[in-house]
Amino acid sequence: MKTKMKRLLAVALCAAMAVSAGACSGADSGSSEKTSSAGSQAVSAAAGSSAPQPMRYVAPGSDWPMQDEVIAKVNEKLQADGVNIEVKLQRIPWDAWDQKTQLMISSGEEFEMLHVMQDKKQVGILYGQGALAPLNELFDSGKYDDLKSKFTDNVWKEVTSQGNILAVPAMSTANQGKSYGDISYRKDVADKLGLKTPTTVDEVIDFAKAIQAELEKETGKKIYAWGGTGRPAEWYLRSLDEDYFYVDTALTLVKVDQDGTVSSWVESEEFKNSCKLYERFNKEGLIHPDSLSLGHEYGSNEILYGRWAIGFDSGMPVENEQQLQKNVPGAEIGVFQLAPEKNDFITFYTYNCNAVPVTSKHPEAALDFLQWLYSDQENHDLFMYGIEGETYNAVGDNRKEKILGEDGKALYQYDEWQIAYQPLRRFEDGMSDRLIALDSRRRDLDEEAVVSVATGFMFDSTPVADAAANLSAEAESLLAPLKCGLVSYDEGFESALSTLKAAGLDEYLAEYDKQFQEFLSGQSK
Template identity: 40%
Template sequence: MKTTKKLLAMALAAAMVVTAFAGCSGNNDTSSADSTSSASSEASTSSDASTSDESSATEDDGTIHPMRIVQPGTLCPDYETGMAAVNEKLKEDGVNIEVSVTRIPWDAYAEKLNLMLTTGEEFELLHVMQDVKNLSAIAGMGAISSIHDSIQNYPDLYNKFSETEWLGTLYKGEEYAVPCYWRSFDNTMSYMDYRSDIAEKVGYDEFPDTTEGIIDLMKKSQDEILNETGMKAYSWFHQVQDTAHWLHRSYDTYPFYVENSLGICLIRQDGTVDSFYESEEFKKDANTYYEMYQAGLIDPDILNRDHQKQYDDANYGAMLPSQTFDPYTGVTMQKNGVEGAEVKWVEAFGDDVPDMIYTYVQNLNAISSTSEDPESGLKFLNWLYASEENHDLFHYGIEGTHYTKTGDHRIEQVKGDDGNPLYSMDTWMTGYLPYMAYATDTPDEQVDYMTYKSDNYVISPAAGFIFDSSNVTSELTNLQTEIISSIYPIKVGMVSYEDNIDAAIEKLKAAGLDKYLEEYRTQFKAYLDANPNVLEIAKGTTEG
């Protein structure tokens, strides 16, 4: 993330306060060897020198401790071979842990994760996705442990990340996780992806810069894609709980940020926290999506459709302009027989509109409070990020068996009969951008997308804030139920805003909306009072 002297000053000042709420995760690990950058981040301050556990951590008695990781998804076919090589390398390096990974399928992830956390199942490392179950919620359950004291034993690991990235790991003033720096987030709130080859066919050499133009492009693209593939394409949120951030860039009240989990709070650049679902901005969102839904641009079963299905359809050519996917999707389309397919990303409504940087860190890895040896997770991450060799072995497997190097940060992975890599561990959960590798056929557009550094941006005052929901747990549970049942149909355009919003807001208030907002505002004000530089940083665009 691009920083300024003011931003760094704020980061240092915020060391002992309630912290960072941010979050989004991806589950579409784009080019199997999915992400690389030959350029180091400005946020990274350490070298790539390999460092053994013995030089940075407390001594142990030589006992091999289990290091069990819990992540979403499914394991690759040759997981056992690859992980055996990882554990052999750990042994050679004198790191006394044995790594194993448990994957929870996406369609059962939330339910099974909650069960694991509430029953106290033993494991060491948990991947935290802020928009699925955020750090404060998990820490508030007592399910993860503070690493504030133990991280001091791993200076090399600590120095892999910037002060601002560490701000995103704090809960009640202490670090509770290690950041995952797998991509730049300067454009996360700003971009849209679209099939540029289809756009040109229907008369759009440039991506339109008005809402009306974008909807017209969607309609014409849908007809062309149906003719081409026999499939009906739709426009998607990345996940249903996400907000239509692309639309917000066209509003007179922009810049502002809507927290990206339940979408309850709208945070303006002056530090004001508004009720998003009672705002004019939500009304505009809902009316636009109602128009899109009525035009058939939104899947009629959007609230029930399997999350993975939208990616499966896109990989065979059926995608409309959306704030999801990425340029590598075009490569996948071509592999699947869609000739000439090309996906580009653009900043919605033009480069003159500033990008919104809303988070210091989006994905994290936390130590489970059930672990008999809590430091084993830190030992693993310290080893993983100590060198590109370790990073590649864990994520891409054995060179010559699972992949071959084809250039600087470019690899070719060995695929199975299903076309997927025989061995691959998703870098969006544990990757480190300066080390990461792209598949040989990854277009430069994808590299730009992953490593983009904005020269026209604002930083949300909420970028370094994590809301602690422990005082409003029952309200949050009730609100989640009501938002899904009453707000989501309005949000995605299934029903009209005018006919349904009053009843929906009444239900939200009965569920505890006002109490939740009051608690959020109280905590956010305390954060701003303790960090006076935050609002100064949020006042306007930065210089490039």
């Protein structure tokens, strides 16, 4: 009992980082927190003497106007299908998410399922801090074989630590949270100008400048390239002759080669050349001079209104084309890659997953729900999109039309990035077949893809907590101007590196290397 309490109390110090606002797109803000369990009395009556087990799902975001009605229908269908659980959806506003989830777990509050964003804090670290319950016994029972079959071994590896299955993946799209070096562009403008798809970095610059000039002539507004500078420039890196390598996304300070070598990403030649490349973009007028201070919302608005020449590393997500076309009739999004003959390099299949907290006394309820959700198109449609004819209209086999309220917002549509299953997704009506095909690729089934040796590795920064905190405070402000090309690499790098070294970079790298080699040893057994 004392050990469990210590583990629970430990979460109070760090659970706030478990799942953080801003992880993936689609986050609403500003609604009041409440739990949706509408129809519970009717459901209990339908279940007879055996009251349904609550399945309390805690996830970030805001409520929808028809959320209660939809969840009531979900619970009715669960009972009709013989799944004796009652979904109680608890959406917590983003500004209260960290504090609230920390308090819930540290105080021992019971709930059955927690959304986790692994690009903020991975499940292995949460498990080590006493926050999550392992699911091995449940999966070993055979009851959830259908759920387990929905994902490949590589995908399950991402939510497994030291042999413990700690969550169920939420693999909603081929592109979310991943880029694989995609370059997006205004296809309608490129077609109008008769531009050929670039095959080299120099051609990319000329291509972007041509689209920029045409759009500036049409709009009278300065046009820029957007996206991609916060992380390594994968669109450029895939064009190099060097072997594939992984750059850790937590602080973008660690480089992992396919032979298992761990080194400093910021001290590599590839980082240097990437910075210098963006200097060229800056000198050519393709990078907004205030891009670091404008914020994500400004860039997103420019993109959705067609005021962009090119988007790096999914700077223009293909699923945004419908909204773009509403604002700019006739606008189209094109996507290409340099070195298209090279196979995809997979470093992460999904950043999102759903876990069972240690406070749950009925962990099977979460798996009962997820197996039901992913087993059937009708089930998936009901929870994800609501009541047909009231919150959405199905269009064909894989499209939908949202029904909007008087305020112009959806009456209900669950955040797909949190829990949708890619093969059962519906896309917005009007999205082109070309882009749906891009967003529907099963990269987890691509036998030709190169899978990073770091896939599934989860670094625990606890042993170097001070260094990690210092680097977290310094890295972004020091490196972002270099990565965006707004500060010359030759003039700014040595000073930045000196500060990172003083903050504990070498200590951080050494601990990362130690843990990674242990991970590799475990993989080979």
